[in-house]
Amino acid sequence: xxxxxxxxxxxxxxxxxxxxxxxxxxxxxxxxxxxxxxxxxxxxxxxxxxxxxxxxxxxxxxxxxxxxxxxxxxxxxxxxxxxxxxxxxxxxxxxxxxxxxxxxxxxxxxxxxxxxxxxxxxxxxxxxxxxxxxxxxxxxxxxxxxxxxxxxxxxxxxxxxxxxxxxxxxxxxxxxxxxxxxxxxxxxxxxxxxxxxxxxxxxxxxxxxxxxxxxxxxxxxxxxxxxxxxxxxxxxxxxxxxxxxxxxxxxxxxxxxxxxxxxxxxxxxxxxxxxxxxxxxxxxxxxxxxxxxxxxxxxxxxxxxxxxxxxxxxx
Amino acid sequence: xxxxxxxxxxxxxxxxxxxxxxxxxxxxxxxxxxxxxxxxxxxxxxxxxxxxxxxxxxxxxxxxxxxxxxxxxxxxxxxxxxxxxxxxxxxxxxxxxxxxxxxxxxxxxxxxxxxxxxxxxxxxxxxxxxxxxxxxxxxxxxxxxxxxxxxxxxxxxxxxxxxxxxxxxxxxxxxxxxxxxxxxxxxxxxxxxxxxxxxxxxxxxxxxxxxxxxxxxxxxxxxxxxxxxxxxxxxxxxxxxxxxxxxxxxxxxxxxxxxxxxxxxxxxxxxxxxxxxxxxxxxxxxxxxxxxxxxxxxxxxxxxxxxxxxxxxxxxxxxxxxxxxxxxxxxxxxxxxxxxxxxxxxxxxxxxxxxxxxxxxxxxxxxxxxxxxxxxxxxxxxxxxxxxxxxxxxxxxxxxxxxxxxxxxx
Numbered sequence: 001x002x003x004x005x006x007x008x009x010x011x012x013x014x015x016x017x018x019x020x021x022x023x024x025x026x027x028x029x030x031x032x033x034x035x036x037x038x039x040x041x042x043x044x045x046x047x048x049x050x051x052x053x054x055x056x057x058x059x060x061x062x063x064x065x066x067x068x069x070x071x072x073x074x075x076x077x078x079x080x081x082x083x084x085x086x087x088x089x090x091x092x093x094x095x096x097x098x099x100x101x102x103x104x105x106x107x108x109x110x111x112x113x114x115x116x117x118x119x120x121x122x123x124x125x126x127x128x129x130x131x132x133x134x135x136x137x138x139x140x141x142x143x144x145x146x147x148x149x150x151x152x153x154x155x156x157x158x159x160x161x162x163x164x165x166x167x168x169x170x171x172x173x174x175x176x177x178x179x180x181x182x183x184x185x186x187x188x189x190x191x192x193x194x195x196x197x198x199x200x201x202x203x204x205x206x207x208x209x210x211x212x213x214x215x216x217x218x219x220x221x222x223x224x225x226x227x228x229x230x231x232x233x234x235x236x237x238x239x240x241x242x243x244x245x246x247x248x249x250x251x252x253x254x255x256x257x258x259x260x261x262x263x264x265x266x267x268x269x270x271x272x273x274x275x276x277x278x279x280x281x282x283x284x285x286x287x288x289x290x291x292x293x294x295x296x297x298x299x300x301x302x303x304x305x306x307x308x309x310x311x312x313x314x315x
Numbered sequence: 316x317x318x319x320x321x322x323x324x325x326x327x328x329x330x331x332x333x334x335x336x337x338x339x340x341x342x343x344x345x346x347x348x349x350x351x352x353x354x355x356x357x358x359x360x361x362x363x364x365x366x367x368x369x370x371x372x373x374x375x376x377x378x379x380x381x382x383x384x385x386x387x388x389x390x391x392x393x394x395x396x397x398x399x400x401x402x403x404x405x406x407x408x409x410x411x412x413x414x415x416x417x418x419x420x421x422x423x424x425x426x427x428x429x430x431x432x433x434x435x436x437x438x439x440x441x442x443x444x445x446x447x448x449x450x451x452x453x454x455x456x457x458x459x460x461x462x463x464x465x466x467x468x469x470x471x472x473x474x475x476x477x478x479x480x481x482x483x484x485x486x487x488x489x490x491x492x493x494x495x496x497x498x499x500x501x502x503x504x505x506x507x508x509x510x511x512x513x514x515x516x517x518x519x520x521x522x523x524x525x526x527x528x529x530x531x532x533x534x535x536x537x538x539x540x541x542x543x544x545x546x547x548x549x550x551x552x553x554x555x556x557x558x559x560x561x562x563x564x565x566x567x568x569x570x571x572x573x574x575x576x577x578x579x580x581x582x583x584x585x586x587x588x589x590x591x592x593x594x595x596x597x598x599x600x601x602x603x604x605x606x607x608x609x610x611x612x613x614x615x616x617x618x619x620x621x622x623x624x625x626x627x628x629x630x631x632x633x634x635x636x637x638x639x640x641x642x643x644x645x646x647x648x649x650x651x652x653x654x655x656x657x658x659x660x661x662x663x664x665x666x667x668x669x670x671x672x673x674x675x676x677x678x679x680x681x682x683x684x685x686x687x688x689x690x691x692x693x694x695x696x697x698x699x700x701x702x703x704x705x706x707x708x709x710x711x712x713x714x715x716x717x718x719x720x721x722x723x724x725x
Binding site for chain 2: 011115129132136142215216217218222253257285291
């Protein structure tokens, strides 16, 4: 049992940190521009595909740097030539732009790389078990993923809280006009933030690609859970996104590990023993409902605390 | 005059098109070509296209060229019905599908309704891989024919083998959460319980179909249970990723599977380093030892660059031809009648028969294990250097279970 708990905790934290890499960009973009970027998960997918292609051409390590830079540049272009132009037509137009972009990226990716999963392998340098606990190997690549996520988290925190750049960004979040009057180019700040957010998503894609599956529906399957994370954590709150990512990562992993069903909670008074149309419902295990647990959390948090865990406004 | 010329110019190609369309025998291939099932679906498509080319080179079926029409159903029953309707509207009278018994059940039902509503425009459903037993039992249909052994036949054979393996003490079941996965788990529980009551079932897992991208939480659970063997009906990426996670965690157990040989499977098994500890049950495999089948495998690999994962598709298309020739017609109603009780020499050797009672094809099946090859086994899988090795052959009379089907005949 202890073994299961330790391994599940490791897996849960890892998945949570990956979610954080993605949601941090999304949540900062939201609080700056008031736009939910539907294409955010698509940047994650682009990162994975660019990572795969560049790995083939020039190796994994250069790809780890280059792919996020490329996607970051695409993100900046989207902000500069897309969002900035639609901004004057209001939020709905911006929302629709990112929505359409998500579909376009998915189609383009499947046109270029096909619809089947790609053979994106873990680099040979990291393809060994890092350590063994209770006779279970823990792959070195997963430790690497964890390390990258933690480094990015710390770097992001330092930049936002301790540097002048962070100061301007934070000020632009809440008082863009004031920042503009003080002589800063708010437009450029927005563009840079959008670019960095996209690059972070792409970085998550590059490192998650070999560990998970790299295929053209990966954005669509991850997108919804990102929205759960940022709503759960509170729209626009970085610490909120961090906590929410970890909570959802752990909850999903542990839900799989648990075997209890509604029926077993009643012990000897097991209601499923009696004839009932509900027998199936009583006997569904927590593991079986694991995929919907995050969405249940979303509904509960919206009822109990609509602004999210660390959110400040109710929008 | 100019108008007339223009009209002819527009209409003439259409007429030509209509004429050739009537001539071709179209088979609608409804399977996933995108999403989690895409790797499997694309392999199947290439197989059917190869078979069509092969038949066409010898004059097709009764002079009709065969044309495979690929339709992407995204492993979704609802989408499959849309695609089936599209196919029927385009003049298709034969559809074939394999991946996903939930899809199979929807299509069987759809075809049955279509045929009762549109007499004279019947459609046959050739099922090459959806193995949920209900399709040839309580939900059986006259218009549905299945070439793969149903899940309970496979489990019967698999448990007969496991019964004699004394080292099996603790078994873990992990399956996909839909009709087929559920039937694997109930059959495994029932049959293991009857044949080896001393075996302990230490885990019984159902996970979402083709949605899980990281199986490590499940592997951690298997490890914690202390199981020595795992039984799984997983296919496609659900198998490849399951074994990939097992390799990462260093899980050492015996795997009793239905579909370890599917796309990505052999690569993942090689990663686990489990030499001849992963078993699968199929109607044929590359190193079966049958000369004709091995020659066929060689030719297939040379052209398609894949291993022949669907010997049953070969049986399906060849039997389709035999039935059409027996009926001397490509009319679906006559072909269906000719298929019933049709005896047929299968690709890997031995006689099979399309049972009239439920339209289940009965055939010899094989248990094989994956690992290092011997001199007489020339074929490896996915360039791993490892391949399938014969463990046990089960002849047709031993590879059948009774049916409860009450066939409604037209």
